[in-house]
Structure formats: structure tokens, C-alpha cells
Amino acid sequence: MSIVLASGSPRRYELLKMVGIEDFKVIVDTSEELITPGLTPEEQVITLSMQKARNVAEKCNEEDVIIAADTLVYLVDEPLGKPVSRSDAENMLKKLSGRKHSVYTGITLIKGDIHTSKAEKTDVYFRDMTDNEIKNYVTTGEPMDKAGSYAAQGGAAVFIKRIEGDFFNVMGLPVCCLSIMLKELGVNNESSN
Secondary structure: OOEEEOOOOHHHHHHHHHOOOOOOEEOOOOOOOOOOOOOOHHHHHHHHHHHHHHHHHOOOOOOOEEEEEEEEEEEOOEEEOOOOOHHHHHHHHHHHOOOEEEEEEEEEEEEOOEEEEEEEEEEEEEOOOOHHHHHHHHHOOHHHHOHHHOOOOOHHHHHEEEEEOOHHHHHOOOHHHHHHHHHHOOOOHHHHO
16 A cells, blocks of 8 residues: 655645655646636535545555645635736735635545545635735745745745634645544554654
8 A cells, every 4th residue: 555645735745744654655636627616615625636636546556545635715705726927926915915814625535445535724814915015925936836825834924913723724734634534544644654
């Protein structure tokens, strides 16, 4: 049995190691992510993580454990994915300035015929940001591959007044939820080292 992380995210890679899983493979799903209208935020991130997990599972052995996650930022009911340009990143951050938003991550685990998925929600409160602060942050390039155009563990930390929920969820992998899901699937962190 191998553990396979279906993500190229360096943050998810490090967080998986943090929960005690040292020996795993990375196989990135390169298919296009599509938002499905009409789904709740929880349903949306679970659907996206399930698509990633299924696509990667096709390249793996039956006994492998596939871990896939997808994170979206929602401002009220508007999903904010990764920005497509610097101006898109600036516009997202202007929308988030001075407001509460929610970060949702869907996790799907696949092992043979067993498929399990869960969603985690964390509320994040941003302080008011000036246009100059936003522009300077976007110029660093950090927001360009992040849902909502920011990294809580990076330069955007200075914009965050408060977080309610799992901080690691905001980074893209709610480690407590994942740890419980792995145990339910019969994979404990001690056996994967």
C-alpha cells in the first residue's frame, strides 16, 4: 500500500508530513477544475476533491490510499478560486478587505472501492486594506496560486484580524479532519512512517 497525495501544493505536502505521514507519493491531477452552479460550498469542494481523487486513482494500484483536497474561498455565496491575473487578484483582495469570508476545503480519500469525503469550514476576518497594500502584496506573486488570492501563512498574515476554525484549513488541508478520516480508513500515522 502506498499513500498518494493528489496535489502539487507545497503547503499540502508539508502539512501531510506534519501529521506524521513521511512516506507518500505525489501525483498531480492536471484536469480543469469546474465550479458547478447550484451546489453549496461544502458540496462544491467535496465534488472538486472527489474529481481529483478519482482521476489520480486511475493511475494507482487498488490498495493505494489517495488523498485529494480542494479549497475555495467564499465571500457570502460567491466562490473565489485562484486568480487568473494580477488584476483579478487585486479585485479579489479588495472584495475581502474589511470583511468576513469563509474558507472551505473538501477532502476525499479513496482506497479501492471505499470513497469517503468531508468538508471543513473556517471563517477569516480581514482588516481594511489600502489599495497600495493590496498592490504591493500582489506584486510579491504570492497570491497567484492561492484560492482567494492570499496565503494566511505568508504575507497576508498582516491582513487577518481573526480566524474561527481550523487554521490549517485556510492553508489548504485541515489536518485534524484528515487525521480522523485516515484512522477511520484504517491508516494510522504511525504505520505510514
